[in-house]
Amino acid sequence: MYNFRNDYSEGAHPNILQKLIETNLQQQPGYGEDEYSLQAKQILQQKIENDDAAIYFVSGGTQTNLLVISALLKIHEAVxxxxxxHIxxxxxxxxxxxxxxIITVESSxxxxxxxxxQNVLKEYTLRPHVVKPRMVYIxxxxxxxxxxxxxxxxELSAFCKENNLLLFMDGARxxxxxxxxxSDVSLADIxxxxxxxxxxxxxNGALLGEAIVFNNQSLAPEFDYVLKQKGALLAKGRLLGIQFxxxxxxxxxxQLANHANTMGKKIADAVNECGYLFLTDPVTNQIFPILPKKVIVQLETKYLFYQWKEIDAENTAIRLITSWATNEEIVNEFITDLKEASYIDK
Amino acid sequence: MYNFRNDYSEGAHPNILQKLIETNLQQQPGYGEDEYSLQAKQILQQKIENDDAAIYFVSGGTQTNLLVISALLKIHEAVxxxxxxHIxxxxxxxxxxxxxxIITVESSxxxxxxxxxQNVLKEYTLRPHVVKPRMVYIxxxxxxxxxxxxxxxxELSAFCKENNLLLFMDGARxxxxxxxxxSDVSLADIxxxxxxxxxxxxxNGALLGEAIVFNNQSLAPEFDYVLKQKGALLAKGRLLGIQFxxxxxxxxxxQLANHANTMGKKIADAVNECGYLFLTDPVTNQIFPILPKKVIVQLETKYLFYQWKEIDAENTAIRLITSWATNEEIVNEFITDLKEASYIDK
Amino acid sequence: MYNFRNDYSEGAHPNILQKLIETNLQQQPGYGEDEYSLQAKQILQQKIENDDAAIYFVSGGTQTNLLVISALLKIHEAVxxxxxxHIxxxxxxxxxxxxxxIITVESSxxxxxxxxxQNVLKEYTLRPHVVKPRMVYIxxxxxxxxxxxxxxxxELSAFCKENNLLLFMDGARxxxxxxxxxSDVSLADIxxxxxxxxxxxxxNGALLGEAIVFNNQSLAPEFDYVLKQKGALLAKGRLLGIQFxxxxxxxxxxQLANHANTMGKKIADAVNECGYLFLTDPVTNQIFPILPKKVIVQLETKYLFYQWKEIDAENTAIRLITSWATNEEIVNEFITDLKEASYIDK
Amino acid sequence: MYNFRNDYSEGAHPNILQKLIETNLQQQPGYGEDEYSLQAKQILQQKIENDDAAIYFVSGGTQTNLLVISALLKIHEAVxxxxxxHIxxxxxxxxxxxxxxIITVESSxxxxxxxxxQNVLKEYTLRPHVVKPRMVYIxxxxxxxxxxxxxxxxELSAFCKENNLLLFMDGARxxxxxxxxxSDVSLADIxxxxxxxxxxxxxNGALLGEAIVFNNQSLAPEFDYVLKQKGALLAKGRLLGIQFxxxxxxxxxxQLANHANTMGKKIADAVNECGYLFLTDPVTNQIFPILPKKVIVQLETKYLFYQWKEIDAENTAIRLITSWATNEEIVNEFITDLKEASYIDK
Incomplete structure (x- = not known):
């Protein structure tokens, strides 16, 4: 069975493992003060074209979100x-x-x-009986x-500035x-x-690791304390630095993200060719084809993926995720199987 | 400069890196459900001779401590x-x-x-104006x-049972x-x-990773929720499973712990031979020799270590830490340098 | 201007003030151990026909809600x-x-x-990536x-029992x-x-005070600690005991609640007589008549109340609250003014 | 039995009860916006000679402490x-x-x-592995x-300013x-x-109530949210306003504080006359005479007080607290009883 359920089923890109081996016995300071982390941060500052950014490496997305939000919000503020x-x-x-x-907004x-x-801001005006919206998470x-x-x-950025809201982007993908x-957006734009x-x-290729970027270092000048308090400061921070x-x-x-997208696109094109629709426009490595249930049953004999949402008595949207590690041969095989199942179904 | 400051200056034992490479492209379920983690847990249950134990792998010690304590204590309880x-x-x-x-007790x-x-329990009796001591952390x-x-x-275990206190051991080392x-203690005893x-x-040889063991699985039956909530559940849990x-x-x-101890012992013996004393008995990989300041100055030209505590105008206790990765040749060199400095000093 | 905005515009029922004066210089133990609190708890146990109940007096509704919820839920559980x-x-x-x-459910x-x-329970099954619903707040x-x-x-109670959910009723009113x-419900039923x-x-007649009732004292045997920790334990607990x-x-x-309801009913009947409708059925001391905006403008010259929700270009639902202290003469005057405004409007 | 255990055994000063009755049926806005609260705040600003102060009334001391500290400290900061x-x-x-x-300091x-x-600041320098001391509580x-x-x-104030520490005074007494x-200190000095x-x-005479004073209103401009969030905002805030x-x-x-102190002084003078010493200098309404155990036994037949600390086999320090409500006749009686017991003992 090949797994299209997520993009964390494999280990790391081989270059990373190779570098871990090469550097393994170099003694380094702990807690993120190692030379690899410092160098990685410099390179990231260049990529985002922002020398004023403060960058921290941590282990995972949930950890990142709780760190950033707890560091930036006062106790009566909401996101x-x-x-x-995801939060x-x-x-x-x-x-x-x-x-x-977390104040939620319906979004299709x-x-x-x-x-x-804006609607949230209108709803949350009865100070002090309501929390104060202070951050937007996307x-x-x-x-x-x-x-x-x-x-x-x-537009979002301008709106947030006008309304004294911090804008926080979760970049797990x-x-x-x-x-x-x-896409017409660059890292520097972000x-x-x-x-x-x-x-x-x-x-996207690491064993673990997310790079938190405060675009203005005055935003969280004591974030290091928070990292440690929440259990996010690795003794061997080199592990994160080397990967980034x-x-x-x-x-x-x-390149790795591109590969994942390309694999997704290949499948999406095949879905299109078979005449099927999508739940949402397939533009990244997560695609949501709406397939006849009979086709799904057929595919499930060889592939793992989630049934996302039943559309009607005959059809269900499934979720397929490709990654940096997705094997193109298996993608081709999947496409063949999809077309065959589709043909039989018709 | 060779670093004796801590036991996390290097990467991981080569076997671990080798296994990461071997298993790298095997697709595995995420979040600790991978086969390596499951297998590692089975082996650990055998080593601790306790089939009823519930085992979880996480990234670091602070994370472990906050997870365990927040999962086991009620809001008015203290440790x-x-x-x-360390906590x-x-x-x-x-x-x-x-x-x-955290209720602290002086300990030399x-x-x-x-x-x-017992003294703490006596001090904390004015219910409900004081917290309720409920856990002992060692x-x-x-x-x-x-x-x-x-x-x-x-004795500690019996005392805790009698007094309705949970006993939690931090096993970072x-x-x-x-x-x-x-030592006359085994993992099964613990x-x-x-x-x-x-x-x-x-x-002790991993890139990162601590294995939390609840010795009775009914103690924290919903610990998986807590892991996720505190940002401790790695998507690629395989990284922890493979290491353990x-x-x-x-x-x-x-074997790795033994090497670290042996290296520590070698240095300790040399310290003894030079006629110096220790702040605390040198039995593990952390030793605290009390050296003349002149000797320390000399050693500091080639080695990194902490000056732990000034003893008097002439002498200071230093801390030396050895590890699984400590190079025996350098230990020998250090001993030679120590003896030489000691000789000159006398 | 007479205020129909809420039911906490006046002080306390005179009996309460009288009793405060009578008992004022009696020395009493602090922190809720006074004889009035003990006696009030006994009487309440009789009224609710439950000797096994554990009762605590606190200052206000938000305080009550946060005390009860933080005492009863584990850290990964939700309400x-x-x-x-209100929460x-x-x-x-x-x-x-x-x-x-707080997991919210739309409710008209x-x-x-x-x-x-049930729908919430279905939505929150992806353990451990979601919180565990454990309490229902009504x-x-x-x-x-x-x-x-x-x-x-x-029906709610049975459903909660079947699904391992605690049922918590906010009885501010x-x-x-x-x-x-x-109503066909008694305190004992609750x-x-x-x-x-x-x-x-x-x-409902007190200066401040809510009586928290755990219907089974084994539910929160250490609630006294929580009271103190959250700043809810009054030194002069007698103030709460005397009132209850x-x-x-x-x-x-x-009797006081009945008066409030009766005053509400009187106004509701007049609204009916004028041929106006209600946003929700008027059965307690909060009523929501839908009035022509012109009528509202007229009433606003003499009375304070909230415009609750615009219904259409011509009509708005207002909220009127009566209380134990609402003056019947003013209610009569309000009714006269309403009828007059209504007559002119037609 | 007369109770010298604390200063909250009685109700409120009669003027307060009288004013509660007089104002009882005046309709007032809720949540501290009533005219009595506003007026009391103005008067307090005059008494402390500080127009820039922001003042809030709450129910008790623990509540006050947790409100102030949670509003002013960031998550990694300590007091x-x-x-x-008391905290x-x-x-x-x-x-x-x-x-x-709470970082504690031994204090006799x-x-x-x-x-x-200063010693604490020296101890807490290993950023980010330690919390950041940010407030001093006295x-x-x-x-x-x-x-x-x-x-x-x-001196304390100057030290705190130099070291970027907030100075918070608990004024329960x-x-x-x-x-x-x-004392050479005034409210304005504070x-x-x-x-x-x-x-x-x-x-000191109220049923309940503490007045929190931020001496600079920019210190906690959104404290109202915190009040509400922690359950400290009374619907009938008038109760607190009227009292202050x-x-x-x-x-x-x-005057009330003076009475309490005078009663304490009277007893202290008698203790002196009997030739007994004190655990701490008796300057306010809490005094700690060191009495022969036999004398204590005698006094305990008529008076309630705490045995604070055993001094030796023969003597124990007791704590006596007087208050605004302490009856002078009973103080005289106590003094007579003390002298008699003392006479017999010798």
């Missing part, structure tokens, strides 16, 4: 998120556990628009594979967003248009 | 620790940040005795290199404790005599 | 509430601030039905004046609910059908 | 307190429950000096009856401190020399 947002839907109350409400495409945020790519274009980010065919964001490594060094010193990060 | 305890002295208020007081040797705990080896023997653990020359403990990997598998499938863990 | 629920809409994130998510009438809760009367009948409570014309509830004093003693020793509590 | 400080010794972990460590007289704080009068003079406060014979303090009402109005409009507050 606004799409109802599909609301898949993090076991991590944000509430550090004391903050996983994205937030200024209008929806994901790019979103949890359902959609992406923000530059105009949308620009930022590589996939930036490398999407229809750095300019958000207050804080993170660059996800775990889902490998991922960014030669643009490996973008 | 008792030596004032040298009190080096974790940036991680335990208070999850809502609990880093260890806790029933008598001291470290083995302690933060200053001392260890508990079986009689001490037995458990390997070093168990492999100390004068499992029998504590309620919960952890086996530290980060400081390598460390424990053939007793590598104990 | 389910109608989106109109979600008017308590500044008090529940999130003690670490718990302010009430929760098993079906809606208000009676609800925040929009509706009440639960016995059959509804019975419990007196008004119980004394509603169409005690039997919920796990924990509170009897609101602040909005006065309110319950001769059924004053019910 | 320094004497080990006798450490008698508040059930209220401060840790909102996430902050209940007071903090700059030198002790009590005046202290928990053992001692007081700060102006020079001490001046501030009246007693200011009215002590040897306002100038601290960042935030509170004026205790509960122990009565206590301060004509200096009743100071």
């Amino acid at each position: 606004i998120s799409a109802n599909t947002g 609301f839907s898949h993090e076991t109350g991590a944000i509430e556990a550090v004391g903050h409400r 495409n996983g994205k937030l628009q200024p209008e929806a945020i 994901s790019n790519a979103t949890e359902i594979g959609s992406i923000y274009n530059k105009a949308e980010l620009f 930022l590589g996939n967003a930036l490398m999407a065919e229809n 750095s300019q248009l958000t207050d804080v964001f993170y660059i996800g490594g775990t889902k 060094l490998e991922l960014f010193k030669d643009n490996l990060y973008f | 008792i620790s030596a004032n040298t305890g 009190f002295s080096h974790e940036t208020g991680a335990i208070e940040a999850v809502g609990h007081r 040797n880093g260890k806790l005795q029933p008598e001291a705990i 470290s083995n080896a302690t933060e200053i290199g001392s260890i508990y023997n079986k009689a001490e653990l037995f 458990l390997g070093n404790a168990l492999m100390a020359e004068n 499992s029998q005599l504590t309620d919960v403990f952890y086996i530290g990997g980060t400081k 598998l390598e460390l424990f499938k053939d007793n590598l863990y104990f | 389910i509430s109608a989106n109109t629920g 979600f809409s008017h308590e500044t994130g008090a529940i999130e601030a003690v670490g718990h998510r 009438n302010g009430k929760l039905q098993p079906e809606a809760i 208000s009676n009367a609800t925040e929009i004046g509706s009440i639960y009948n016995k059959a509804e409570l019975f 419990l007196g008004n609910a119980l004394m509603a014309e169409n 005690s039997q059908l919920t796990d924990v509830f509170y009897i609101g004093g602040t909005k 003693l006065e309110l319950f020793k001769d059924n004053l509590y019910f | 320094i307190s004497a080990n006798t400080g 450490f010794s008698h508040e059930t972990g209220a401060i840790e429950a909102v996430g902050h460590r 007289n209940g007071k903090l000096q700059p030198e002790a704080i 009590s005046n009068a202290t928990e053992i009856g001692s007081i700060y003079n102006k020079a001490e406060l001046f 501030l009246g007693n401190a200011l009215m002590a014979e040897n 306002s100038q020399l601290t960042d935030v303090f509170y004026i205790g009402g509960t122990k 109005l009565e206590l301060f409009k004509d200096n009743l507050y100071f």
